Amino acid sequence: MDPKTREDLLKLFQGKLNEAMTFYLETCTRCGVCIEACHVYASMGKVRYIAAYRQEIVRRIYKKYFKARGNVWPSVGDAKELNDMALEELYEAAYSCTGCRRCMVYCPFGIDTQMIMSIAKLLLVGAHSEPEILTLLADTSIEKGKSLDIFKESFLTGIKKLEKDVVKKWKMEAGGTPIPMDVQGADLLFVALAGAHSIIPTAAIFNAAGENWTLSFFEAVNFGAFVGDPGRTQLILDRIVKEAKRLKVKEVCICECGTAFRVMKQLAGKQPFKVSSVTEVHARYIKEGRIQLDRSLLNGVVTYHDPCQIARNGDVIDAPRYILKHLTNHFREMSPDPKYNWCCGGGGGLVALGEETLDFRMKSSKVKADQIKRTEATTVVTACENCHTQLCNLNDHYQMGVDVKFLSSMVADALVQK
């Protein structure tokens, strides 16, 4: 690595050193309490997958360049130079971590491994060594935000085609629009994924609840966050914030996508609208009696997988359980305490990387598969696109024979037409 590149990368590193990050980099006592916390280590048993070990990969570079010690006595902390080999280690550490923050629950100090890995990811972006796919997807999203007008029409036609399926789930009064778009002054802006399964069920539920809603032009998922690029993350987020402000909505509702929800909720800052997850909104409809659900559709034990970014990291814990109580009498918890729920193993962009990571994702999530098997459930419900894909893959790989379902589509299927 030439000195110029290193200098640029170290500048990126420096930019990440806010107060919290410095706490995290200064503090680890290598006590080993977090050893069993990571599903990757718990499933595969390799030391390099222990949370503290991943952190040290970044911390060693910190010790070399950002502590006086790095000049005087580097060996005392195993300080390490930033070179091409270090980049490879950073890649291995960051892209085998799903950012689930389960280890943060274990650590006596609460060190946030995901946040430390964000340095690794940023350095990789800076060195153009990040997974190309994630950058590609992020750039595509950003481009869409820039040139909305060009594809607006074709997108609208695409959405129109979904409307008949929405009506199949919920018959509307004549004259209503099953999937309203671009509605000035709507109460709620729904930000979905650009896939039919993410739009149709929830559209039906909104219509059933008589919500004054409108569908966003943009997809919720933030590939910028997966690739760990703060600039791109912000640009992708801004498209939606701009749209929400233009339409003057009161609430932005994020579809079943963990990253999208956490990024929107925490990064949007103070805005004239509130941010909710679609799960919270659906629970609210039930509570207010705006929708009724048929409880007799499901047979067998039902369990719920808490998506890390929505539950442990996003505080949506009671709402899905409340909804499930209205869908089945046979609900069984997966983990005694939701903050200890195992990650599905697909977060942090690993699912978006597709086939490339499939083998690793299956091996690293054995503990998840075992946890699901222990519930003896026949239906596994979740509320995140990533988790859903990963759980389906696990279901095939470990031949679990369960039904993996989206919570929203279960609500839509159980709607009682008055």
Add this chain to the structure above:
Amino acid sequence: MNTLYYFVLIPMVYFSFTVFFVGTGIRLVKIFRKPKQSTSLQIYPEKRPQWLWALHDTFLFPSVRKHKPVLWIFLILFHVCLLLLMIGHLELFGEFRIFQIIPHEVFLGKGFVGLILCLAVLFFLFRRFLSPVRELSVPEDYYLLILLFLIVLFGSQMDWARRWYGYEELLVEDYRTYLLSLLTLKPELPYNVINSGHSFMLVLHVFFANLFLIFFPFSQSMHSFLSLPMNKLRRG
């Protein structure tokens, strides 16, 4: 020999305390003046009041108790004894009424505090030689523990000698004269302090303690100050 004793017991003590206080102070101020994280780092579900739970997490290590119960027992013993030792050292400067609420001879705990600390440190040290904590550890972790062991060992030896073997040459009064003279910046070394048979222990104790204090601000020991703010971040 006397010059060496003098060097360790007076100038080096001043130096190490300066490094410790100034170093720790400056580093903390620098860290706390960095820009705050703009997003929440909280883990849910939350419990209120959050500051109380942050204190609970900081001082009772509930996550260690849950996941590594044996380590937890040693950690609690270690940190409690550390606190008692700090009180003990303060009492080497003079009498403190509040500490005598429970009447005791100086150095609380009849010599057992030191013994427990020795064992706890040995436990931490040997843990670090076992995989996978071994692969996680870096040299500083071992150095700190070895230093601590040496400090506690020589410190305790002096205490044990007095209490358990009835060694009467080096007494609390001698230490008080010495330490108060340091505090009032008129350093003097009473005859007993450097000429008794156990003086070498005092010198070694102070020497290693000096090294520890000098290293402290630059090591992972800073966790003692950063633990509370970090736990607060997690609790929200």
Add this chain to the structure above:
Amino acid sequence: MSEEMKIAKVMDLKGLPCPMPILKVNKGIKEVEIGQVIEVWSTDPGSLSDFPSWARTRGHQILKTDQNGDVTRFYVQRIV
């Protein structure tokens, strides 16, 4: 664009959810020569907006978009 547009390759991405179509097409286009055209079928409604923005960021050109029922056909020319 001439009527007898030569298709170097056809990619059937029907049924794949977002973001798979983009990933596949991004890979597929690298397998044809510069200047050649591939034909891509997708049923993902997001593709209608994803494909043009993807093409813009990567410098490729979408020559034509045909919608036929649920299936959309894109004709993409490799430029770089």
